[in-house]
Amino acid sequence: MDNADMKKKIIIAGLLASFLTPFVRASLNVALPTIAVELNMSAVFLTWLPTLYLLVNAILYIPFGRLGDLYGRKRIFQYGLIIFTISSFFSAFSISGEMLLIIRIFQSIGNAMIFANLYAIITSAFPVNERGGVFGVISIGVFGGLIFGPVLGGLLTELVGWRILFALDSLMGIVAAIVISQFKYEWAEATSEKFDIIGAIILSTSLTTIIYSFSTFDQKYGLFLAIAGIIGLSLFYQVEKRTEFPLIPMELFNNKTFTFGNITGLINYGVFVTLTFLLNLYFQYIKGFDPFTTGLIIALPSLSMIIVSPLAGRLADRIEPTTLTTAGMILTTIGLAIMAVINKNTNLIVEIGSILIFGCGIGLFYSPNTKAVVSSVEKRYFGVANATLSNMRSMGQIFGMGIAMLMISLFIGNVEISPANYIELSQSIRTTLIILSLICSIGIFTSLIKENNQTT
Template sequence: MILVDLTIVTVATPTIIGELDASVNQVVWVSSAYMLAYAVPILITGRLGDRFGSKYLYLIGLTVFTLASLWCGLTSTIEMLIVARIVQGLGASMMTPQTLAIITRIFPASDRGKAMAVWGATAGVAMVVGPVLGGVLTDGLGWEWIFFINIPVGILGFVMAWRLVPALETHEHSFDWLGVALSGVGLFLLAFGIQEGHDKHWAGWIIAMIVGGVVVLGLFVLWQARNKREPLVPLTLFRDRNFSVSNVAITVMGGVGASMGYPIMLYAQAVRGDSPTEAALLMVPMAMMSILLARTVGGLTDRLHPRAIMGFGFAASFVGMLSLAIDLDPDTPIWALWISMVIIGVGNAFIWAPTAATATRNLPMQFAGAGSGVYNATRQVGSVIGSAAIAVIMASRLSALIPGASAQGEAGADKIPDPHVAALFSDAMADSLYLPVALFVVGFIAVLFYEAPKHAGFGATQGAPAATVSATD
């Protein structure tokens, strides 16, 4: 449900722009506010799950998320929708760390890859359900129903979690509230400055916000190093190289996930004239490959070197995204776009679940919540920055290629009638996709630094004991 709400809003973007009289930048804030509220508390909610029980934090978060979804659907202004999405993000931040922490605790390291494959396949399902359901609901009932749909799902999820999710042992923790404040202020200043920069013509106060955000985040890291009690982010976690590399990789994927949907959905609806449902179908081949390959990749994750698995994943994703950016023209046949999406989907299947499994294999059980919180927080930091950056890039490319044109007016139209303007709009969206292309390159370089896992069973099929492989890697 959390991941569906990231993708479902993207499809409804042009409709929300038109019905709430909003700008592209404001509608991007509908997702950015959600992701920022999701990212900031996620470090402390993972620790709260360790202290008071993952099951109970999950149930509280699910309740907040479901009620906030009702609020989102009842709003009539873009500003109130953004506020409701902030509350929804707070609910999501309570839920997500608990899912990964529970999997880490109840599955042994040697089998965790298979469990993470199921967890990762859920993301693939959300990538299918989100855009398609968003398109169908927006076309048939209105954009409000992309939020109302969460209510029955939330109620069913609450009943199932109450009955079926185990109540695991808890651990004593102190809470680093100064760390929470520093990380929250730093992320907000950085994200707000980046996203509003183009709209505010990079005024001095915007630059000051960005610089201030970097400084505050630097102070946050310094405080984490000096906090002798229990820091919000135990920096000792990063002594494990695979945990550190996985956090870089998932930050990249968070940025990709938050940035690629907007240009594609705006291109499909404003240039091709697709309905929201038709536009959403562009994403289906990518998501289907993630689902179909989940089981196979899960088995490989427990046996093969993560460098090989994720290296292939990032390389394939790069090829698919680059071909999509090159092919994004008004007359591009649908099958050509689908081929690119299939390649991206294959690559993503070799990234999402293997990265999560590799990140958490070596963590002590008492740090399961903290490690899960850090991992999910870095993903959300990537999402926040990716969302802010894509808003800037789209707005700047539209301004450069269509001088004097209103991004709000162009994107909110059913279809741009002027073929010349449509071609220029298409070029602007294609140029914007070079952001996720570049992010895949960063991810590929990062995963080259993985070392061989140390869990029991690794390397058995290769005829070498795990300890020997690790020592010689």
């Protein structure tokens, strides 16, 4: 396989995979109110469907990124796609909320295997002066999935039912698996090293404890769970410093670009996914829109992203990426701040305008941030660096959803959403958006911090 052909196949495989998994998540979000009614889910249980998915991602991103460095990034990527496809198929036959939740765990495992290695493969195959452009192209698949997910999800949920979404996911997964199976190249640049099992167990236990504490914060043991999780993360840090082949090389965090790029990625991507979830609840419950109309509106930020992100990726190959990430954070914060004051009587044009501003900010941030972080480390750490960034984005999503879960739990409680508690639902959404706006404003400043001398 010549170099040009290899690059072409990587881009095709990347586009297919990057479209599939966001499509699943976005289409399911639109269908959540319908699923909640059919499977008799409470408001808190409803938040667990996306939150548990994100939690499993956060737990497994770094281990699978490390396994990719050790045993082959394409191999882990391909196995992940197979697991994702099979679990999507079985999701269509769920007969209870608990069954769907369990199958979604396997779906999330496949997603973690895919995205823990996708950008590392690109970073390995493309020189630094081409990566921004390729990341921008791949982002078309991500944001394309986020566009078509809510639109098709809303339409198919109304016309056929939510189960058809998972059947469609599995068909697309089969096509993607066939294409990727034809790709023979492999990367594994840390084959002489070992996998840190102890570190992986401590990290996964700590993250699980912290996230579970969000749904129990109104109970006595919720705070103790959060403290225990934080202590676990401190233990993880101490263990990793003393391990010969750590899950995450702690010296990577001496690099300011890597450290603060990850922190800003956590903030930026966390508010995006949480906002999508909240807008689905807002437009269907508070505004009374049907799933299809809601899907059209939810697709708007992704539409602006798919236009802006490839341009931002190409610009990141010509100018300092942190300049673009800072501009993206400013727009993201402005969009969020506007949405934090909307209510049932707000004009739809104002709501759409704020959503588009927000989407442009995410699109301007995404590709430059990916390039800056992954390109700042040595080649042998490409996999774990990419996985760390994916993990931080997933952690941001978890904490964002955790805040939403906490607010819903405090304002509504563990009951089904009904007209009787729409006022409380609206209050929980607004409070969550205010908190996210404040957090996002901090990201403007963290995005400015970078290392003077970059590793390419």
